[in-house]
Amino acid sequence: MTAIVNVSLKAGVLDSQGKAVHHALDSLQFSGVEDVRVGKQIVLQLAETDKEKAMAEVTKMCEEILANTVIEDYKIELV
């Protein structure tokens, strides 16, 4: 099973990279962009085949290392 983890700064935590990208998009005349957030994607190949167990395991990974929950949120997608 593959787990796709998306980590991004929490709402309310200023995302300076997102702001810089937004500014660049504006300079390129992409005027319809209201907000940009930059995050990172971590793709894990898991031996586990049970979705519930995999979700529990990846959640633990996120809490312990993949995200810093002081500043970051994470979303897990299993495929």
Added chain:
Amino acid sequence: MKVTILQFPGTNCEYDTQHAFESLGAKTEIVWHKSESLPSDTDLLVVAGGFSYGDYLRSGAIAKFSPVMKAVTEYADKGGKVLGICNGFQVLTEAGLLPGALKRNDGLHFISKHHMLKVQNNDNIFLEKLNNGDVVNIPIAHHDGNYFINEAGLADLEANNQILLRYTDANGDILNPNGSVSSIAGVCNKSKNVFGLMPHPERAMESILGSDDGVKMLEGFLAS
């Protein structure tokens, strides 16, 4: 006085730190991160600056799982004195030994220059040789030095006098180089035995090199 200095793969300030403390008369030992214990005569543990594990994932995120970190946590929990400088500060926040987190600088640039800092609370061993309101000149060199803590956390820091230093200009007026919440450059834990700061006092030990203001900071540990 024995100062133990941690070395992870990617640490690059351990020898500067060693030189700084030895110039003040301390004995030092550099300990590799695979060690599962700390020298028993350690009086101060320093997590030195650099780029542990190449700053992969997040600065300090992987170093916190190095074998030595369990011993560091036990040492700190027993009241042992710990100082994290730059990447060391990042490691200590990741490890949960200090509150908050360090994010990418607001300007997105790596900043390397001398910067003025104002002493906020000197009721601790790190800054006891300085007075509140003193302005010191200490180099900064970081990409991820933008200190973040939420509003409740900031109120706690204020209430417990845990804010050590703020970035200012030479007059002591706030001048924030990296976007840190409340212009914070360094904090300590509630029990005031774990200290972290982004600036490098170990690089400010001789006036011929730009500043010797770091001497008064590091001396605080030797006096206690």
